[in-house]
Amino acid sequence: MKIKLATAAKNNARRALFRNMGLLLLLLAAGGVRAEATYAPLPLTGDTFIHDPSTIVPDGGKYYIFGTKLGIETKFSSDLIDWTEGKPVFAAPPEWTTNRVPEFKGHFWAPDVIHINGKYYLYFAVSTMGKQLSAIGLATSPTLDQSATNYAWTDCGPVITSRPGMPFNTIDPSVFLDRDGKLWLAFGSYWQGIYLTELDPKTGLRPDDAPLHRLAWNDSIEATCLTRHDDYYYLFVNWGSCCQGTNSTYEIRVGRSKVITGPYLDRDGKDLVAKGGSLFLKVQGKYFGPGHVGILRAKDADWFSYHYYDAETQGKSRLAIGHLRWTADGWPEPGD
Numbered sequence: 366m367k368i369k370l371a372t373a374a375k376n377n378a379r380r381a382l383f384r385n386m387g388l389l390l391l392l393l394a395a396g397g398v399r400a401e402a403t404y405a406p407l408p409l410t411g412d413t414f415i416h417d418p419s420t421i422v423p424d425g426g427k428y429y430i431f432g433t434k435l436g437i438e439t440k441f442s443s444d445l446i447d448w449t450e451g452k453p454v455f456a457a458p459p460e461w462t463t464n465r466v467p468e469f470k471g472h473f474w475a476p477d478v479i480h481i482n483g484k485y486y487l488y489f490a491v492s493t494m495g496k497q498l499s500a501i502g503l504a505t506s507p508t509l510d511q512s513a514t515n516y517a518w519t520d521c522g523p524v525i526t527s528r529p530g531m532p533f534n535t536i537d538p539s540v541f542l543d544r545d546g547k548l549w550l551a552f553g554s555y556w557q558g559i560y561l562t563e564l565d566p567k568t569g570l571r572p573d574d575a576p577l578h579r580l581a582w583n584d585s586i587e588a589t590c591l592t593r594h595d596d597y598y599y600l601f602v603n604w605g606s607c608c609q610g611t612n613s614t615y616e617i618r619v620g621r622s623k624v625i626t627g628p629y630l631d632r633d634g635k636d637l638v639a640k641g642g643s644l645f646l647k648v649q650g651k652y653f654g655p656g657h658v659g660i661l662r663a664k665d666a667d668w669f670s671y672h673y674y675d676a677e678t679q680g681k682s683r684l685a686i687g688h689l690r691w692t693a694d695g696w697p698e699p700g701d
Contacts, residue, residue, distance in 0.1 A: 404699035406652070406685040411448040415440060416608075416682040417475035417537075417588070420659035421670050422485070424509040428663070430670065430684070431476040437489055439511070445663065445686060451511050454487065454504065459520040465500045468493045475537045475588065475657065481548065485509055486569040488524065488550070490536035499535045500526040501552060503569050524550065524571050525562065532557040533577075537657075541591040542566070549625060551580065551591040551600070558582030558638070559589045559602060561626060578626040581637035588615075590658040594667075597621040597695060600629045601658040602642060610680025613654030617671070618642030619697060632696060646699055651676040652685065660689065667691070669699070 415432035422429055428445055432438040436453025458471045474490035484505045492499035503521040510516055527535040539551040548566040553559040559581040564571050581589070581602050588603035599621045605614035620629035620637040628636050635641030646655045653674040661668045667689040674680045690700030 404646075404649075404687060404701060406687040407446060409446055409448060409684060409686065411442070412440060412450045413448050413684045414681055415684045416672055417657045418659060418670055418672050418684055419475075419477045419487075420479070420539075420590075421445070421661045421663075421668075421686075422478050422480055422509070423663065424480070424485070427510070428661075429478070429509040430659075431478055431487065431489075432672075433472070433474045433476075435471050435473075437473045437476050437487070439509075440684075441509070445668070448684065454489075454518050458491075459502070459522070461520075461522055462491045462500070462502065465523060465526055466491050466493065466498055468496070468498075477538050477540050477659075479540045479542060481542055481566060481569075483507065486540065487518070488538040488540050488569075490538060491523075492534070492536050497527055497529045497531065497534050497556065500524075501535045501538045501550070505569065521569060524564070524569070525552070532579075533560045537587050537589060539589045539591045540564075541593070543593065543625065549591065551589045553581075553589065554587035555585065558586050559600070561591070579638060580627050580629055581620065581642070583640050583642065588657045590660065591625075592660040594691060594697070595695060597623060598625045598629075599697060600637060601645065602637070603656045604642065605654070607654060607656055609654075610674050611653045611676050612680075613656075613674050615654035615656040616647040617645040617655055617658055619645045621695075643696070645697065646671070653680065655685070669697075 417433040419431040427441050427443050429441045436455040439451035440448045442448045462469050469491050476489040478487045487504045500523045503524050504518045506518045507515050525535050534554045534556050536554045541549045548564040551561045561578040563575045590601040592599050601619050603615050607613050607615050620631045622629045631641040631643040655671050655673045659670040669689045670686050672682045673685050675683045688700040
């Protein structure tokens with residue numbers, strides 16, 4: 366009798382296991398439970414050392430990217446794989462930068478770039494570590510090709526500034542041109558989080574009366590990227606700390622909204638202002654502290670760029686590019 370009971374119990378356990386596996390498969394198919402996605406970035410070559418990379422933009426058959434450095438770092442590639450170092454944007458900082466931020470030494474942070482009105486608008490941050498006395502500036506050029514006769518960056522001055530006591534810190538700009546022709550700037554770091562303001566697309570500057578919209582907050586948040594896919598706006602942000610090599614705790618989070626000014630909600634419906642944010646990418650293998658997402662449409666596919674701290678090069682910051690895929694319910698995920 367005991368043997369029969371034991372056998373019956375085992376059979377019941379097997380049937381329950383199969384039922385649970387079937388339910389799990391149904392949930393996965395419906396998007397209710399997400400399996401851990403396999404992902405690896407492209408195998409890049411050349412000079413790939415960069416920090417706080419901008420959005421990648423094409424010009425004349427080449428791709429260009431900018432990064433944090435003295436004078437603003439420039440790199441270019443003909444195929445998104447092999448990268449070459451270019452000359453810095455500024456040989457010397459514009460005079461207004463040290464007038465606004467007296468401790469600034471020419472080390473520009475986290476640039477972003479967009480092509481509009483036949484020119485490239487390059488936004489960049491002027492600040493010092495841990496300080497709220499900051500500014501986002503703008504420079505324009507008709508081309509990114511440094512060998513072209515018309516290559517020249519024109520300083521357009523500050524776009525928006527912050528000082529101690531304000532709710533935001535004006536660093537880490539992310540510029541976005543919407544389908545209706547409106548130009549937007551998302552920015553922010555720590556304090557009360559990520560903000561959004563509208564720009565004048567004719568000048569790239571912010572009108573004095575442009576309102577500010579609070580989009581996201583966490584105890585440690587910065588490095589935003591604003592983009593659009595189908596009917597949603599997507600806001601990528603970084604949680605955690607950067608600039609500490611393989612001790613960096615950066616991870617990329619995301620939320621979305623049907624209105625550009627928010628509210629932005631994560632997959633669970635939590636507002637990003639209330640510490641919401643679905644995980645998009647975290648440390649894996651040698652890729653520590655992924656951050657500063659940029660979105661690119663090229664080669665009939667969506668891509669995302671970012672930096673990571675490379676465990677194989679003593680934690681130096683390097684460029685990575687990965688395929689961006691979209692789930693059936695419209696969420697971005699790293700893809701092969």
